[in-house]
Amino acid sequence: MRFRTTLTVAAGASALALLTGCGAADMTKQASPFANARGARTVTLSVQSWVGAQSNVAVAQYILQHKLGYRVDTVQVDEVPAWDALSQGRVDALLEDWGHPDQQKRYVDDKKTIARAGDLGVTGHIGWFVPTYLAKQHPDITDWRNLDKYAPLFRTAESGGKGQLMDGSPSYVTNDKALVDNLKLDYQVVFAGSEAAQITQMKQFAKEKKPFLTYWYSPQWLFEKVPMTEVKLPPYKEGCDADAAKVACSYPHTPLQKYLNADFARSGGKAAEFLRKFKWTTRDQNEVSLMIADQKLSPQDAAAKWVDSHPGVWKEWLS
Numbered sequence: 001m002r003f004r005t006t007l008t009v010a011a012g013a014s015a016l017a018l019l020t021g022c023g024a025a026d027m028t029k030q031a032s033p034f035a036n037a038r039g040a041r042t043v044t045l046s047v048q049s050w051v052g053a054q055s056n057v058a059v060a061q062y063i064l065q066h067k068l069g070y071r072v073d074t075v076q077v078d079e080v081p082a083w084d085a086l087s088q089g090r091v092d093a094l095l096e097d098w099g100h101p102d103q104q105k106r107y108v109d110d111k112k113t114i115a116r117a118g119d120l121g122v123t124g125h126i127g128w129f130v131p132t133y134l135a136k137q138h139p140d141i142t143d144w145r146n147l148d149k150y151a152p153l154f155r156t157a158e159s160g161g162k163g164q165l166m167d168g169s170p171s172y173v174t175n176d177k178a179l180v181d182n183l184k185l186d187y188q189v190v191f192a193g194s195e196a197a198q199i200t201q202m203k204q205f206a207k208e209k210k211p212f213l214t215y216w217y218s219p220q221w222l223f224e225k226v227p228m229t230e231v232k233l234p235p236y237k238e239g240c241d242a243d244a245a246k247v248a249c250s251y252p253h254t255p256l257q258k259y260l261n262a263d264f265a266r267s268g269g270k271a272a273e274f275l276r277k278f279k280w281t282t283r284d285q286n287e288v289s290l291m292i293a294d295q296k297l298s299p300q301d302a303a304a305k306w307v308d309s310h311p312g313v314w315k316e317w318l319s
Contacts (some may be wrong), residue, residue: 029311046091054097055288057255058299087113092264092298117258121279126217126251135229141179153211159188166214170197175247182248219282221289277317
């Protein structure tokens with residue numbers, strides 16, 4: 001998520017084993033030996049840990065292997081180190097970036113070691129959310145100016161007498177601590193430790209109809225299981241988040257982007273061409289994500305099922 005991370009290393013047709021858990025170790029230095037291999041029919045994809053990004057990779061990997069005849073390797077890399085890995089050719093493609101302007105300027109504009117590969121077709125948004133059952137009980141809770149009134153509802157053993165704002169992994173880049181400070185809210189940011197742990201807590205709270213306030217994002221399959229309503233923060237304006245310490249506005253809506261290693265973009269043949277054309281909708285991504293995270297299909301099985309039922313979508317990526 002402009003603010004995200006990544007998944008496990010396994011060669012060839014390996015399954016993407018970790019479904020969540022944003023705090024996973026950085027595997028950058030264990031990059032595939034096939035990355036940026038000139039003339040070889042191999043592709044190495046960077047895999048982020050959130051399930052939507054895993055869905056992108058699963059479908060791209062399946063089509064590259066089964067429709068185009070490539071060997072595909074996957075490498076887990078946290079979101080910022082992924083740019084270094086992509087620049088150095090340790091991975092060939094990054095399929096879901098939530099916006100890293102510093103890395104974009106360094107590698108795309110200045111060094112030209114990374115090439116743009118177009119929109120993913122999905123718009124990402126981070127925000128603060130409460131469960132919809134709580135918003136129905138207290139309609140004014142969805143205005144940030146009323147949050148302090150409800151802070152006692154969100155107190156936990158970890159929040160030190162303040163309301164708890166639940167975040168996932170400390171490895172995610174978020175503005176939440178600055179927002180709490182700059183909006184002078186009686187809240188404490190508490191990290192669940194990983195996205196998996198955060199999801200577990202939210203599902204348990206929802207099962208018991210308990211109140212919670214959480215950093216969350218869309219697109220995300222969990223909204224299908226735990227309906228949530230966004231809390232309106234001060235409106236986002238271009239540049240309002242330029243100084244991380246002074247942020248006092250909401251998160252932007254970000255068209256998610258794809259990037260290729262520049263050498264791979266030039267010499268990657270049909271694989272590079274396919275990855276540039278790979279573009280789908282939030283609904284498509286969520287369909288695969290639900291199969292992986294909720295129905296417990298392996299990413300490759302979920303990808304195969306989606307590919308079988310949506311030929312009209314993916315065949316355009318090969319034309």
